[in-house]
Amino acid sequence: MCADTPKDTPEYKQTLNLPKTDFPMRAGLPKREPAWLDRWEKIGVYDRLREKALAVKGTDAERAPFTLHDGPPYANGHLHIGHALNKTIKDMIVRSHQMMGRDARYIPGWDCHGLPIEWKIEEQYRKKGKDKDDVNVIDFRQECRKFAEGWVDVQREEFKRLGITGNWADPYLTMNFHAERVIAEEFMKFLMNGTLYQGSKPVMWSPVEKTALAEAEVEYHDHKSHTIWVPFKVQNGSGDLATARVVIWTTTPWTIPSNKAVAFGKGISYGLYEVTGTPEECWCAAGETYILADTLAADVFTAARLEEGQFKRVRDVAADELDGLVLAHPFNGMDGADGYWDYDVPMIDGDHVTDDAGTGFVHTAPSHGQEDYECFVARNWLDRMTHNVGEESEFLSHVPFFAGMRVFDQKGKEGKANNAVIAKLVEAGGIIARGRVAHSYPHSWRSKAPIIYRNTPQWFASVDREVGDGLDTHGKTIRSRALNSIDELVKWWPQTGRNRLYSMIEARPDWVLSRQRAWGVPLTCFTRKGLLPTDPDFLLRNDAVNARVAAAFEVEGADCWYADGAKERFLGSDVNPDDYDQVFDVLDVWFDSGTTHAFVLRDREDGSEDGIADVYMEGTDQHRGWFHSSLLQACGTLGRAPYRNVVTHGFTLDEKGNKMSKSLGNTIVPEKVIQQYGADILRLWVAQTDYMVDQRIGPEILKGVADSYRRLRNTMRYMLGALNDFKPEQRVPVEEMPELERLMLHRLAEIDHQVRKGYSEFDFQGVFSTVFNFATIDLSSFYFDIRKDALYCDGDSHRANACRTVLDILFHRLTTWLAPILVFTMEEVWLERFPGEASSVHLIDMPETPKDWLDEPLAAKWAEVRKVRRVVTAALEVQRTDKVIGASLEAAPVVHVRDADTLAALKSVNFEDICITSAISLSGDPQPAEAFRMPETEGVGVVFEKADGEKCQRCWKILPDVGQHKHAGTCKRCNDALG
Structure with missing residues (x-):
């Protein structure tokens, strides 16, 4: 009212149709969200959706199934921000597809076997002064099972607090008896189709954990290693090569005792160099000649403490001259070695040799390096492999000078082996320089201790043998099936995921399936005594035996493999148990999780009808993890990939783009965010970020997310208030609406298309930004602002009712569009208008939008x-x-x-x-x-x-006719509205 309004002017405020709602401006999410969780559980939202789909099955209204298969988190520890990101993305995928008309099923699951849990139990034993090896293996496994069960319960509640929907009452666990049965059955398919074999080759080995590791179980950290330059004497050279030495460089001195060859590169320029003078402290001598790569010679002599002018290049050394040279091992002829190293060391060409660093020659120990091993495989020299290093990285008793010395001790610290080898090289005159180098080195992701490559008998799945199962549609080998699946059967989000996995599969070696541990599914196979692994009858392939194993696992779980008399029980009367050995290695846990498609998608009623998932969604590290192992496993048993879409998210960093670390104090714990802001704010952060790349989170970012939330909440609050007394009979047909309302319906139809497309393509950032901009720009700053006057002042007019009709249409779209993201808030908004014991926005679909609402002119x-x-x-x-x-x-x-x-x-x-x-x-x-x-x-x-004119005391417009009507101080429009 104006200050000079007469005191007897009627109070018109109460005649306005102002918004009325009990919907609070302050959300209070941390306190209120648990009540909605309880409500959803009480009314059984997830189960009702399944019943809804079942009720229309076989009719024209049948809902097509949609399955996101959950990559199992590990049942070990509280959730971190990566878990929250991962599960929230999955939840948005499931909810959005459900609300777009699919029967979207989600079965959460857990990975329960493996070293991390076993390691925790061992730690408990060590604190009590007990040795794991002295404990009955079944008792030990039961303790591991109990440990996993406890963390499954903890993590389940933490996931549910994030608002994640799914079949929480019946998740899948890799340690469930049926799961263990299927894992064993899937392994036995490899046994029967000819891809399983036992081989002795270098694998990544953890001396601390005493087991082989898969690539996905390895991470890289800075490590300071010894570096040495070692000359090998030429034994069969002529002329000036007769006394020459070929110099290698290595960062693993402990592998020198296992050297079997020296590799050169055919495309590298080599020269013969002579030492013409030496300083006082030098391991070189004047007159000695060395063969080196020309680009590296000066660096080598500098490392050997020679100065410019103390060496000269004599001549070129062609690759043809190197090919066929035989060298002597540096320890050849040493006293006390009993001739252990008195063998020929051939020079071989290798594509892996470069002149980027080192000497241009590569020390080759086929028992301790993948490329070294492949060079020997190509030459059929596997009989020259060494077995010098044991499971604790110790030199075995038959190795002269070094027996018992370890590369790394039980805590992952450097042992005595490297220094002992270097000292012996100095004694033998077999070293010209030494130093230290800091470089990226492989470590176990569990113990954080450095690993080694070690030749040891392991079980492998061949990726290049023909799979004898007749499923040849996409290829005859696991590798060809995997590569064809990547390009022909799977969509990648983002496309870079395809490139990454394709290159990994293209270059990967055979899959190491075995682990020398106790907590896992055993390799359920038997080997014939007295036969070599290369013998066709080495492995027992017997359908009846396999069936007995599977049946026992279904009832008793994998523990029965370790029970007394297990071998006799499974071999039965048709196989003589005295002829066979039982294998006790356990399967790589990636094989466990790689087989989940079989016991979840294939075997469960709420799985996938064809055993293939619509979506696998995990972090980018799973290209070498779960995406990878699932692809290999399924290609070995199904003949194709187990998924149609692969969606990848990046890693979560702090606000400055740094990796989160407890030592830096920059970690963000989901529980703390929920306590301060509520789970919907955390979910909104996920929706606002481009999760397909690395994303950032921190206090300031969360404040910005909370501000966006408040703006959106106020938009919804205004709509609730404006629709407070709206009745069905007040609805205005679209064709009778004013242009402004029809414009809003046009925009709504455009947004509806963008939202559905965005959800279908897993683009939540695009969905939210589209809806948020529509709500704040098109609606709050434009449409609502314009129509407030009509809504407040018109009364029951055609224009006001047309506006409320549009608001009602908008309400149903906005709540359902945003329900997959803001699960708690949109439920609150929905119940404000449609209360009821069984009411829920999550039980309905996004309304279909008529195409004729689009009006481009x-x-x-x-x-x-x-x-x-x-x-x-x-x-x-x-x-x-x-x-x-x-x-x-x-x-x-x-x-x-x-x-x-x-x-x-x-x-x-x-x-x-x-x-x-x-x-x-x-x-x-x-x-x-x-x-x-x-x-x-x-x-x-x-x-x-x-x-x-004068200001209307009801609508506040300044018009010439104010004061000329029945009601004092009003314009004609307001006077008519007052009657």
């Missing part, structure tokens, strides 16, 4: 209207800043528009209402010099004028 017209409106509002903002006016209703500007079509469009709408002014004049006359202009909107100028 109308949208084009209003695009021009909105352009001119922006010039008007900017001109009025200048007057407001200069204190000429306090509100836009005090203005009645003159708008000059050069374009005739635009001018006609403005005249066809109530442009003063669009600009929220009391009046407006539209003119095609040239713009006066004083007119306000905006460079981006040519041909439009605005001349400010104050509105003429």
